[in-house]
Amino acid sequence: MLHRIPTVCAAVALIVTPLWLFGTNPAVARAHPLLPGLLVASIVLGLVLSWLTARTWRRPPRPGRRRPVLASLAALLAIGSMAALAWVAPFPAMDGEGTVVREFGLAGVDYEEDATSITLTPVTGSSHGLVFYPGARVEALAYVPVLARVAQEGTTVVVLKEPLGISLLHSRQARSAMDANPGIPVWAVGGHSLGGVSASIVASEADDVDGLVLWASYPLGDLSGSDLEVISVSGSEDGLTTRADIEASRARLPSGTLFTEVPGAVHAFFGDYGDQPGDGVATTGRPEAQEAIVEATVQFMASLE
Incomplete structure (x- = not known):
């Protein structure tokens, strides 16, 4: 029976880990289809594997030294894969009291969600659009409360659901969102943290991005020679995208880039995920920081032509 232990461990990991993720994290089921599909x-x-193991439980092991080794390696691969999927499970959206939420009440904005995006459309209509990449391993819904306030001021906002929560796996995902809204003549792309890095890739390549x-981010390459309008909003107390990171990015951004530092804000204040x-x-409250983030973003979007 000892020779069955690696297979049993692999089967348990393959079953228990996804069930645990689905049961404890509501963001998993509403994520980009790749993650729930893999689970x-x-x-x-x-x-x-469980069925095959049960069928052969009492059979003696076949001779050969490689079989136990291969079984052990396969078990390690399965357990390692489950650990990786557990790690990429997104931070779920939370309310101001740190409670996981499934939806937010919105005013003045039409909400539409599909498998790969959330679209926030102002009820009064809009001539500007913003495609937004969430930060790594943060679910799209966590940015809805902040970005809905941008949408209320006249910008259609499309928040992307990224494959496995990593925007660089599909950095050009913004293109499909823009193509789905052909009536919007003025577009910006943006993102939080790693999401902003992916947005900079799209901005550097697309002629129709203005x-x-x-948000707490910087470009992947050198955009200093482009004619893009750029805003960089950062938090003074951010421990992940630091003030030094933002300063270093100045040389890679156009000379007219607007830099806005929110006093007392940290990395997690750019969304609602705890x-x-x-x-x-x-050193400041989340509501106060988000008010400054929204105000800077609204003014920037209104300035685009």
């Missing part, structure tokens, strides 16, 4: 496939594979919105490991210590 469902893992459950199916685990059930198949602006770049960086605290983030490695972040700094805030």
Whole structure:
């Protein structure tokens, strides 16, 4: 029976880990389809392994030294894969009291969600659009409360659901969102943290992108020679995208870039998903910081032509 232990461990990991993620984190089920799809496939594979193991439980092991080694390696691969999927499970959206939420009440904005994006359309109509990449491993819904306030001021906002919560896996995802809204003549792309890095890739390549919105972020390449309008909004107490990072980015951005530092703000204040490991210590409240973030972004979007 000892020779079955690696297979049993693999089957348990493949079944239990996805069930635990689905049961404890509501952001998993509403994420980009790649993550829940991989988790469902893992459950199916685990059930198949369980069935095969049960069928052969009493059979003696076949001779050969490689079989136990290969089984152990396969088990380690399965367990490692489950650990990786557990790690990329997104930070879920939370309210001001740190309670996980499933939806937010919105006023003056039409809300539409599909498998890969959330679209916030002002009820009064708009001539500006912003495609927004969330930060790494943060669910799209966590940015809705802040970006809805941008939408209320006349900008259609499309918040992307990124594959496995990592925008660089599909950095050009913004293109499909822009193509789905052909009536909007003025576009900006933006993002938080790693999401802003991906947005800078799109902004550097697309002729029909007029602006770049960086929240606690910086560009991947050198945009200093471009004619893009850019705003960089950062927090003075951010422990992940530090003041030094923002200063270093100045040389890679156009000379007219607007830099706005929000006093006392930390990395996690750019969304509603609670605290983030490695972040700094805030010296202001989340509502006050988000008010400044929204105000700077609204003014920037209104200035685009």
